[in-house]
Amino acid sequence: xxxxxxxxxxxxxxxxxxxxxxxxxxxxxxxxxxxxxxxxxxxxxxxxxxxxxxxxxxxxxxxxxxxxxxxxxxxxxxxxxxxxxxxxxxxxxxxxxxxxxxxxxx
Numbered sequence: 001x002x003x004x005x006x007x008x009x010x011x012x013x014x015x016x017x018x019x020x021x022x023x024x025x026x027x028x029x030x031x032x033x034x035x036x037x038x039x040x041x042x043x044x045x046x047x048x049x050x051x052x053x054x055x056x057x058x059x060x061x062x063x064x065x066x067x068x069x070x071x072x073x074x075x076x077x078x079x080x081x082x083x084x085x086x087x088x089x090x091x092x093x094x095x096x097x098x099x100x101x102x103x104x105x106x
Contacts, residue, residue, distance in 0.1 A: 027069040031100045032078065034062045038095025045070055045077020045089035055088040058095070069103065076103055 037059060041052045049072065058064070067087070068079040076092040078099070092103060 024068060028066055029101075030066045030069065030078075030103075032064050032066060032080065032090070033098040033100070034058045034060055034064065034095070035098060036060055036096040038090060038097055040080065040082065040088040040090055042088055044068070044079050044087075045072075045091065047072045047074070049075035049077070050091040050094055055086060056082075058082075064090075 037057050039050070039057050040055045041050050042055045043052055045068075062083065064080040064082055066078060067081055070077050070079075078090045078092060078097075079087070080090055081087050090097060092099070
């Protein structure tokens with residue numbers, strides 16, 4: 001019985017893990033251009049849409065790496081790594097950032 005449960009968990013879990021990994025891989029292909037002062041919030045983005053303390057404000061032209069993009073009921077959040085290695089998130093629409101490819105095409 002234990003072997004059956006483990007096999008069933010692998011059969012169900014493997015496709016979910018592959019789908020999640022593919023989604024994260026595709027998120028990391030996006031490029032962000034900071035066009036004006038944009039707040040970055042502490043931690044990973046969640047349904048709170050920027051309700052966390054501000055980590056810092058990015059000046060125009062700051063290069064950031066996309067780690068994960070999530071779409072919530074009220075907003076989209078983009079988890080980023082800053083040039084100094086800090087991690088935080090941007091709320092899409094807070095400030096002026098251009099995302100390529102566009103998030104509206106999803």
